[in-house]
């Protein structure tokens with residue numbers, strides 16, 4: 001049962017892979033108005049086409065590093081922020097570590113400080129890649145986090161900053177998402193499932209990291225991600241806790257074999273990567289499940305849907 005309706009929200013980074021689906025997946029029973037906030041660096045204007053008519057939207061082209069959030073929250077009477085804006089290409093974050101920290105950590109701090117001052121609630125998507133390589137199954141109590149990229153380090157620093165703000169009264173939730181798979185209009189293709197799909201559809205060899213074939217990692221179906229965000233908004237679950245969110249842990253082998261069911265003539269090329277030493281890790285999501293959330297995503301179904309969307313460019 002909902003405690004309070006969050007009528008007006010800001011979604012930063014709303015034109016990206018997750019945001020472009022989220023702005024189409026919100027319930028009008030919860031939300032009245034959405035400020036779509038994005039600096040358009042990724043040029044995803046297309047995410048703004050054909051927005052649903054049942055909610056009010058306003059687009060703001062602005063940057064989290066400079067925006068006047070205090071003014072925005074007051075003028076729009078904002079209840080909550082879903083802070084998706086970030087530089088998200090983990091593998092390439094080694095070459096732009098300073099900028100990644102600036103956007104993902106310093107930017108988050110600006111948003112969090114403004115939320116704290118205005119009594120606005122904050123949803124922060126972190127990543128299961130803060131765990132890095134782990135010998136056994138890990139949950140939120142894991143004390144030895146081993147982020148393997150500047151991207152994961154910036155997300156961990158942001159988590160730590162938020163946890164410090166608990167005593168200052170900031171109401172927030174940290175969700176460690178597994179790697180997203182599944183179609184959206186602002187979809188990007190630099191994470192594992194999507195990259196393999198793009199390569200497979202275009203008749204290119206799948207570039208599998210040399211060490212990764214048997215390695216397990218957590219993945220999150222975009223449909224489950226949408227259900228999880230709405231679950232949190234409905235329950236007003238800004239309890240200052242960290243939750244792992246995933247559909248399932250898969251090995252690269254599982255992903256490739258699932259794609260093969262739809263595109264049988266796959267070629268595989270084994271390659272090096274700067275974050276390849278990030279070994280296997282299995283993530284446990286019982287803490288979020290115990291609240292009553294059950295993931296329902298199916299890898300094959302989401303893969304089939306994305307392949308279907310790319311039917312026109314499919315080479316085999």
Ligand SMILES: NC(=O)c1ccc[n+]([C@@H]2O[C@H](COP(=O)([O-])OP(=O)(O)OC[C@H]3O[C@@H](n4cnc5c(N)ncnc54)[C@H](O)[C@@H]3O)[C@@H](O)[C@H]2O)c1
Nearest residue numbers: 013015016017018039063064084085086088125177179180
């Ligand atoms: N996609 C995943 O697999 C995944 C997994 C775990 C966590 N997350 C987190 O979820 C969030 C959304 O991920 P996504 O996959 O949709 O990312 P994305 O890269 O597709 O979208 C990010 C959006 O943020 C915008 N942006 C970047 N810098 C900005 C700035 N300085 N000011 C304003 N806007 C800015 C970009 O223009 C883009 O539209 C990110 O915080 C990401 O770290 C994503």
